[in-house]
Ligand SMILES: NC(=O)c1ccc[n+]([C@@H]2O[C@H](COP(=O)([O-])OP(=O)(O)OC[C@H]3O[C@@H](n4cnc5c(N)ncnc54)[C@H](O)[C@@H]3O)[C@@H](O)[C@H]2O)c1
């Protein structure tokens with residue numbers, strides 16, 4: 445599926461050129477003059493302005509005399525990027541990644557036309573820099589990296605002001621908004637206002653992969669405080685220095701924002717991103733019938749994971765209808781894990797009929813307290829539908845809180861899927877236990893981000909479970925050389941292969957809401 449995803453990304457590149465060139469400011473009315481144009485990344489062409497435009501727009505004398513074409517500027521940027529790569533070779537990965545992010549971010553802040561052309565043409569190289577995993581590092585260091593504002597910030601201090609604030613955004617039309625409150629950034633936890641890096645990176649993928657007009661996207665941070673004590677004590681922290689709001693006080697901020705944004709742009713699509721679990725489900729339930737919105741961590745992830753689960757059946761050389769016979773162990777019962785199981789259960793019910801599902805529950809769900817069963821005390825209502833202990837398909841000897849190794853040894857699952865946020869929990873013992881899978885090609889999906897939070901590396905999965913596995917991860921890993929010329933192929937199971945299509949499809953269809961059926965269709969496409 446994800447290879448198709450890449451094809452879709454590449455396909456979009458060609459489409460995108462048409463779309464993008466259609467949407468990027470060609471001959472348009474520019475109401476700015478002189479230095480204001482040079483300082484506006486939407487309109488700036490740097491040294492590419494021809495003499496006629498320099499005269500007409502009051503730029504003569506504000507640029508070096510020589511006119512450098514777009515293509516020459518492109519080559520010049522790529523040369524400086526490749527030179528950076530050469531001169532940082534051997535430096536620590538984080539240092540290199542942040543240096544690459546900085547050179548791309550400077551271009552983004554200066555000349556968006558050139559930036560998106562460069563990004564689209566080099567998407568496989570640059571996605572891991574402007575998106576996962578590097579974007580996680582950027583969010584962690586945002587206080588020191590911040591140079592030029594991008595997007596809008598609505599804070600708890602703006603209560604009652606949002607309806608007027610929304611008109612401060614310079615673009616008359618906004619199609620796509622990615623919104624976060626910074627409460628669960630990737631697997632890095634509460635990063636407060638520094639989480640703005642995620643909406644910016646996600647929207648870059650909308651432009652690069654779906655051809656969205658960069659002048660009609662809007663990254664938004666809802667700064668409702670943070671529970672991250674380290675940030676509250678950090679002198680460079682740019683957000684509200686207060687504990688994170690809770691309860692109705694919190695929801696009133698989100699309510700006011702959603703009202704304000706849809707007053708100005710009634711058809712704007714809002715993607716909720718990286719909200720902590722309780723608000724991820726609550727806000728999805730609260731808004732999905734009133735606005736065109738979705739939660740990417742719950743629904744986008746579910747779509748991508750279902751695509752991968754169906755792809756794993758195909759990779760195991762079995763008919764898709766065998767999906768209902770797949771035994772699937774999911775580690776992580778948060779917004780992502782529950783989202784995946786909910787969609788997978790819908791797919792099984794659709795394929796096999798509800799009574800079959802009850803009889804042979806094919807899912808085992810674990811969280812930080814082990815296997816979730818009906819004996820769990822104070823079970824999370826979201827996890828309850830997946831608690832073991834019902835139906836005839838019970839495998840004896842697996843009680844409440846059973847460990848992952850116990851579950852694998854008893855169940856011999858076809859699929860082991862991680863959305864725990866905890867790096868390395870698919871350790872050698874777990875991965876070796878997967879050798880006993882009932883599948884000739886067990887699937888291991890280490891979907892947590894960023895890389896350090898992946899449940900296992902690709903190398904360990906191939907090394908300990910064997911070279912016949914189907915492997916996918918949330919953050920990119922290189923393919924593995926297995927020796928004798930054989931390659932262990934690594935897929936990327938990331939919702940970036942789904943949300944650009946969901947947003948673009950909803951926009952082009954003029955959808956008033958985003959249904960589960962749309963996400964199912966996207967995952968089966
Ligand atoms: N690949 C993707 O497209 C994608 C999409 C969404 C989320 N994610 C990643 O998934 C991870 C979780 O996201 P979330 O929103 O569900 O987080 P969350 O905090 O809502 O849930 C985490 C879950 O993992 C469980 N857990 C924690 N430690 C555990 C352990 N040692 N063993 C078993 N379970 C454990 C917790 O009990 C909780 O149920 C993050 O790293 C996130 O980046 C990846």
Ligand SMILES: O=C(O)C[C@H](O)C(=O)O
Pocket residue numbers: 576629630631718740741892893918938939940
């Ligand atoms: O941001 C990503 O890379 C995927 C996902 O939305 C996540 O929260 O991990």
Ligand SMILES: [Mg+2]
Pocket residue numbers: 630717718740741
């Ligand atoms: Mg996310």
